[in-house]
Amino acid sequence: MGRIEEPKFELIDQSGDFEIRRYGSTIVAETTVDGSFYDAPSEGFRRLAGYIFGKNKSKGKIAMTAPVAMAESPSEKIAMTAPVSQTQAANTGTSNQWIITFTMPSSYTMETLPTPEDSRVRLKHAPGYKAAVRKFSGFNSDETVKKNTEQLLEFIKERRLEPAGSPMYARYNPPWTPWFLRRHELIIPVFD
Numbered sequence: 126m127g128r129i130e131e132p133k134f135e136l137i138d139q140s141g142d143f144e145i146r147r148y149g150s151t152i153v154a155e156t157t158v159d160g161s162f163y164d165a166p167s168e169g170f171r172r173l174a175g176y177i178f179g180k181n182k183s184k185g186k187i188a189m190t191a192p193v194a195m196a197e198s199p200s201e202k203i204a205m206t207a208p209v210s211q212t213q214a215a216n217t218g219t220s221n222q223w224i225i226t227f228t229m230p231s232s233y234t235m236e237t238l239p240t241p242e243d244s245r246v247r248l249k250h251a252p253g254y255k256a257a258v259r260k261f262s263g264f265n266s267d268e269t270v271k272k273n274t275e276q277l278l279e280f281i282k283e284r285r286l287e288p289a290g291s292p293m294y295a296r297y298n299p300p301w302t303p304w305f306l307r308r309h310e311l312i313i314p315v316f317d
Contacts, residue, residue, distance in 0.1 A: 132149075132206075134146040142259060145255070148254055151231075154247070155226040158172075160223065161221065165223040172246055173227045179202055208295035211296075254314045257286060259273050259277040262307055265309055286316065288315060294310075
């Protein structure tokens with residue numbers, strides 16, 4: 126089994142578990158889900174996994190044959206990537222809407238990615254950005270996420286940077302990974 130692709134970045138600065146990174150542009154599949162911080166990722170993951178595991182219409186070219194018959198477009202499986210990211214939806218009037226995101230493999234373009242069958246799954250180009258990152262492991266309780274977010278904001282302040290967006294929570298491991306081996310990151314975009 127091959128290594129799971131992760132978004133590429135340039136490491137600008139590092140201090141322990143804190144980093145400043147520059148990410149390149151990517152293509153993402155995303156969905157907006159209502160629910161708690163803990164429930165929303167499961168539903169979002171199911172929708173996005175459905176898309177990459179074949180609930181899509183391939184844009185591959187098929188040779189014309191005779192006789193002409195109505196046929197469904199074939200589906201296409203897309204390689205899994207990491208992390209599964211979660212960001213609170215902005216301007217929704219509720220704190221219980223989350224955007225769950227998969228980064229698409231770098232071998233695809235918007236023109237070559239299959240079309241999602243589920244209208245709740247959107248494909249979009251995500252421009253590159255600079256970000257502050259806090260890496261941590263273990264369980265992701267409310268208290269852990271809050272504490273790590275506060276620490277990351279303090280790191281941003283110490284580096285004389287300014288947040289440019291909402292915190293993104295990134296999970297890198299499947300749920301069956303032992304808690305002490307789980308890899309998490311909090312990512313906050315910062316102004317250049």
